[in-house]
Amino acid sequence: MSRLREDLREIFKDEDTRYAYAEGHLNASIAAQIKSLRGEMSQEDLAAKIGTKQSGVSRLENGNYSSWKVETLRKLARAFGVRLRINFEEFGTLIPEIEDFKKNLAPRKFEDDPAFNTDLRVSTFADRNVALVLGQVPDLEAVGRSVAAYSDSFKAAVDSVVQSWGAVASAFAEQQRVLQQALGPLCTLCDYSAVSAAIKAYTTREPIAYNQLIESHGSSIEQTRSGMSTGVVERERVAELIPGPEEAECKAQNPSATGAVLPPFRAPVIPIDVNVRKTEPKLRKTRRCAARERSRRERYA
């Protein structure tokens, strides 16, 4: 049983305290969400959008404020591009809400919601892996490059995941070893073709371990996933990856490698075939590309 659950069991014995606690949490949650969703927007701008004064927005962003109206919250939801949900809940739902308080503060705007944006669909890291394995991504090389571009951020996430696994799961030592083995190439290599191969090997051999990883460390993985999620971001990162004029020849010979024509991913429609890896298309490299890869690998090493 978690420490919080034990504490709340004691605190909630008194009914008045229980309800005051829930109200306090609600007020704090609303204030924190408004502040988080406002982001860079000034209080004055937000006030203008919802037809109030800056001081009104300032009050709403105070965790002690409890006199907000549903109508005001509706206006705020519209200004933020999200929907307002009002629910009656069991007290037990407070536990995950407290533990994940900061993670749930800023839902995506409608425009960024993958449920309604086809460019963003089938774009999570896991889906991407499956798509790679199934060979449904038309330009594997470009995908490999984009994955390599993210290897740094992915390395940090993987490091923390592996580290925390190590701390709590001596019983899972074998799994950890397999994970590190599988994730190692992703952490250290910037060779996009090797990264692609590593992902393939990993997803085909260790899907169960991967799922466990996602389950127990969903947030850090999710962060990485969302960082890798959109084709737009990929194209930008890939473009960053190949900035110099000396790469012009490389680009000319292999225009798709710039990422500029990277198509959106399609949903996998057939089960994973573990033998697909054997049919991986050979990647075309120029001498200049190969030299560049070597220097990049040295840099990251």
Added chain:
Amino acid sequence: MDVIPFPVWPVYCYVDGDGENAIIRWLDENGVSSQMRGTLQSFIEIVQYNDPSAVPGVIVRISKDLEAFRGVRKGEQPVFLIFCRSVYTDCEITLLNASRAPRESLADARSNLETIRRDRRRRRYEPITRRLAGNLQG
């Protein structure tokens, strides 16, 4: 695998010479309601499992080294729980005392802080919603 979360910013309470939680004692003696305690405890809990910036407008700085949780409820006088961050480790909070007007009790808070620095047993991890034995009013 189930990961059991622990407070990342644990909040401790100053313990007086009689071994009693000084914050709870003050709340009891000043007749602070269960509702106010519940409200303050909800803020404390969010901070414990996230960080002090999680709840906007609730933590106020009252001096260079001290801050306070501010609890406000309609029809009640505000309550300030004066605290100091990082007495022994980076991510922790120690409630030093409580008051209606924080600046008036700064000297007491600093004195309690010195006591804790000398003896780390003079603080305890405990919800402030509890009441001292024999004091069930308020």
